[in-house]
Amino acid sequence: MRITNDQVAVITGGASGIGYGLAEALAGRGVRLVISDIREEGLEKAKVSLTAAGAEVTAVVADVGDAASVRALADRTVAAYGRVDLVCNNAGVVSPPAPLWEQEARVWELMIGVKVLGVVHGVNAFAPLFIEQGTGHFLNTASSGGLAPLPYLTPYTTTMHAVVGLTETLDLELKRVAPALGATVLCPGLVDTPLGQNSAALGAIDLRAGVPAAMQDAAARFGEKLSPREVAESALAAVEAGRVHAAPGGDVAERAQARVEALLADIARG
Ligand SMILES: NC(=O)c1ccc[n+]([C@@H]2O[C@H](COP(=O)([O-])OP(=O)(O)OC[C@H]3O[C@@H](n4cnc5c(N)ncnc54)[C@H](O)[C@@H]3O)[C@@H](O)[C@H]2O)c1
Structure with missing residues (x-):
């Protein structure tokens, strides 16, 4: 889908990080924005700075884990602009580091509720509008952790x-x-965002004892962090090229390739 200045984009998790980077990049192309987040204060700050930079922004507090809240976001979008062209299902939190057998049921429920059902709610609320228009694109944020x-x-x-x-x-x-x-999935490597702090503020992880060693290890292994704006530009380039995957980050291709090669080798062995 070509991105043009007569379009409207919705971004969940738009108060911070990659979502905010997407908002900046889309505003730079003249796209009108609906930014949404569960954190009202962060959302207001984001709206003020995007507006100060010349963007046309509507801010809507919504919890992507709640279907009714996301339907209300779609209604507010149509009421504000009468159309929607790009929906970025981006909101997310990270889970605490521990082996699978030590992960608590509430963590699974939160992660599935926000990350999987959050995207499902976004698609259910906005796909009928896309279908009625005959145009529209979903950009769903996953991670390199979705490829390996x-x-x-x-x-x-x-x-x-x-x-x-x-x-x-x-x-x-x-x-x-x-x-x-169409739809594109964004699978970046490590990005320089306050994902840990925001996840702690939302009760998904506990940072009172500092950043856990497993997270520091991951950060060291994956090397240089990308900026949210770099990630946003890479995602929008994929949307414009009609690509289903955008996977910015130095290490992502090798990790995905190792997984795919191991998978194909196992399949070939029967
Ligand atoms: N930071 C990274 O290294 C990285 C790498 C790959 C993928 N991601 C993914 O990118 C997405 C954005 O994360 P980020 O790194 O920009 O972090 P971030 O914390 O800066 O942004 C995430 C935003 O989502 C919001 N949010 C959380 N739960 C929500 C809910 N239930 N409803 C609405 N909003 C909610 C938060 O308040 C926050 O503003 C996440 O899905 C994350 O998993 C992050």
Whole structure:
């Protein structure tokens, strides 16, 4: 989908990090924005700085884990602008680092509720509008953890794999309805955002004892962090090229390749 200045984009998790980077990049292309987040204060700050930079912004507090809240977000979008072209299902939290057998049930419920059902709610609320218009694109944020394993983060990794599979399938389903519909999944490596602090503020992880060693290890292994704006530009380039995957980050291709090669080798052995 070409991104043009007569369009409208919705961004969940738009108060911070990658969502905010997407808002800046889309505003730079003249796109009108609906930014949404569960953290009201952060959302207001984001709206003020985007507006100061010249963007046209509507801010809507919504919890992506709640279907009614996301339907209300779609209603507010239509009331504000009468259309929607790009929906970025991006909101997310990270899970605490521990082996799978030590992960608590409430962590699984939160991760599945926010990351998987959050995307499902976004698709259910906005796909009918896209289908009515005959155009529209979903950009769903997953992670490089959706393309290859990330030890000690199974609730996170599981939901990210789900968002990859969901988006690949959604793209095929949308294309069968109309060729100008589609979906892209964003799978970045490590990005410089306050994901840990925001996840702690939302009760998903506990940072009182400092950043856990497993997270520091991951940060050291994956090297240089990307900026949210770099990630946003890479995602929008993929949307414009009609690509189903955007995977910025130096290490991502090698990790995905290692997984795919191991998978194909196992399949070949029967
Ligand atoms: N930071 C990274 O290294 C990285 C790498 C790959 C993928 N991601 C993914 O990118 C997405 C954005 O994360 P980020 O790194 O920009 O972090 P971030 O914390 O800066 O942004 C995430 C935003 O989502 C919001 N949010 C959380 N739960 C919500 C809910 N239930 N409803 C609505 N909003 C909610 C938070 O308040 C926050 O503003 C996440 O899904 C994350 O898993 C992050």
